[in-house]
Amino acid sequence: MRAPEYRRGSVGEGVLNPPTAPGRLLDLYGEAGLSRTNGTLHLDRVSLPQIADQIGTPVFVYNAEAIRERYRTLHSALAPLPHRICFALKANSNLAVLKILRELGAGVDIVSAGELARALAAGFAADKIVFSGVGKTRNELQAAVKAQIGHLNLESPEELELLGRVAEHERRRVHVGIRVNPDVTTDTHPYISTGKSGIKFGLPTDQVLPAAEYILRHPWLELTTLAMHLGSQIVDTEPFLQGIARLTELVRGVRSIGVDTLRVLDIGGGLGIRYAEERSIDPVDFAAAIIPRLAPTGLTIYLEPGRFLVGSAGVLLTRVLYRKHSGGKEFVVVDAGMNDLVRPSHYQAYHEIVELEERGRPSVRADVVGPVCETGDFLALDRMLPGLQSGDGLAILGAGAYGFVMASNYNSRVRPAEVIVDGDRWWVARPRERVEDLFSTERLAP
Numbered sequence: 001m002r003a004p005e006y007r008r009g010s011v012g013e014g015v016l017n018p019p020t021a022p023g024r025l026l027d028l029y030g031e032a033g034l035s036r037t038n039g040t041l042h043l044d045r046v047s048l049p050q051i052a053d054q055i056g057t058p059v060f061v062y063n064a065e066a067i068r069e070r071y072r073t074l075h076s077a078l079a080p081l082p083h084r085i086c087f088a089l090k091a092n093s094n095l096a097v098l099k100i101l102r103e104l105g106a107g108v109d110i111v112s113a114g115e116l117a118r119a120l121a122a123g124f125a126a127d128k129i130v131f132s133g134v135g136k137t138r139n140e141l142q143a144a145v146k147a148q149i150g151h152l153n154l155e156s157p158e159e160l161e162l163l164g165r166v167a168e169h170e171r172r173r174v175h176v177g178i179r180v181n182p183d184v185t186t187d188t189h190p191y192i193s194t195g196k197s198g199i200k201f202g203l204p205t206d207q208v209l210p211a212a213e214y215i216l217r218h219p220w221l222e223l224t225t226l227a228m229h230l231g232s233q234i235v236d237t238e239p240f241l242q243g244i245a246r247l248t249e250l251v252r253g254v255r256s257i258g259v260d261t262l263r264v265l266d267i268g269g270g271l272g273i274r275y276a277e278e279r280s281i282d283p284v285d286f287a288a289a290i291i292p293r294l295a296p297t298g299l300t301i302y303l304e305p306g307r308f309l310v311g312s313a314g315v316l317l318t319r320v321l322y323r324k325h326s327g328g329k330e331f332v333v334v335d336a337g338m339n340d341l342v343r344p345s346h347y348q349a350y351h352e353i354v355e356l357e358e359r360g361r362p363s364v365r366a367d368v369v370g371p372v373c374e375t376g377d378f379l380a381l382d383r384m385l386p387g388l389q390s391g392d393g394l395a396i397l398g399a400g401a402y403g404f405v406m407a408s409n410y411n412s413r414v415r416p417a418e419v420i421v422d423g424d425r426w427w428v429a430r431p432r433e434r435v436e437d438l439f440s441t442e443r444l445a446p
């Protein structure tokens with residue numbers, strides 16, 4: 001049996017068995033709006049076993065009130081600054097989730113034409129949409145220009161020239177942001193670290209002034225924004241302060257060459273949440289640290305949080321199919337796999353797993369694995385769990401961000417349903433895919 005150590009490394013997360021103290025579990029419950037009544041797990045006032053029974057498993061369930069709570073906390077912490085919170089739609093793009101955030105006044109951060117269409121379908125005003133991303137196509141730039149979105153964050157000189165041509169062609173004045181790569185190191189998983197020199201994102205600082213000059217001279221482009229996004233699941237404020245220092249220096253530089261159109265400083269997303277025993281960013285402390293550095297710019301501050309707003313508010317419900325014993329190890333085979341929640345396999349991410357009904361059986365150390373034909377298809381490794389039996393329901397916590405949106409049809413598995421809980425009400429916000437959906441557009445011959 002492998003040693004039950006908790007792998008930390010640069011990942012800050014791990015699939016092995018960290019000692020999630022009971023108090024921490026209560027914190028996770030609190031952030032999600034989870035509670036137990038007579039051993040039955042509830043999300044807000046709705047019984048999760050009831051959803052699992054009626055909708056089947058696997059199913060993602062999101063707590064509307066927990067999302068609202070996160071938004072309001074961040075919004076009020078930032079109140080001393082003119083600001084806008086643009087939800088990074090990539091974290092969870094279900095229209096019902098988007099509606100919850102839109103109704104609170106959020107804007108939205110998108111990275112593709114598909115996300116633009118979703119944002120508009122969810123009713124976001126075009127001027128509250130920010131378009132980021134390193135590889136926007138001509139069609140995507142054109143769609144954004146036609147929709148007259150708030151601004152586009154550009155990431156390379158060639159993209160800037162292309163946008164200039166599109167703007168001229170459409171005869172529309174376009175608001176542009178330059179996404180800066182501030183060369184800041186973050187202690188997060190390398191796959192989600194995006195603000196360091198030598199990775200594909202943003203413009204290196206020495207290319208920012210030439211880009212600003214290009215925009216200044218262009219008749220159809222207007223530089224409104226300097227932007228950064230350092231990465232995801234960042235649990236320290238320090239990298240933000242470093243990035244903000246680079247951005248504010250560039251604000252001075254850009255203004256010194258005659259740009260008088262700057263209105264926004266976009267400090268990106270990346271605020272980390274708690275999955276186990278790690279720290280998470282406290283929005284009040286975060287705001288208190290950044291406000292004095294940002295206020296002197298006189299600019300409106302944009303944030304693009306994704307995970308922070310929705311991550312803790314979602315759970316993935318699954319059911320035990322089989323128990324097996326092999327090679328001296330215990331396995332719990334469940335009906336959710338890496339195609340439903342890829343984070344454990346892809347990022348070695350740790351997700352707490354709890355029973356839907358507490359049964360008080362003695363604990364067992366086991367790997368929780370899915371049905372997909374990959375050895376890397378696991379949800380937990382070497383995890384102490386209550387003795388589980390076929391048919392038992394489980395909730396995988398912290399599954400509201402980068403869960404369903406990263407789900408795939410690998411192994412021709414249908415993607416799960418998505419459910420919203422709001423107080424004592426709940427509804428299916430997206431039904432489970434049907435098997436026929438998987439191949440309905442395929443053709444056997446020309």
Ligand SMILES: Cc1ncc(COP(=O)(O)O)c(C=O)c1O
Binds near residue numbers: 088
């Ligand atoms: C440009 C941009 N903004 C915001 C985010 C959201 O990050 P997070 O969910 O960590 O807040 C991302 C995530 O990749 C991103 O690429």
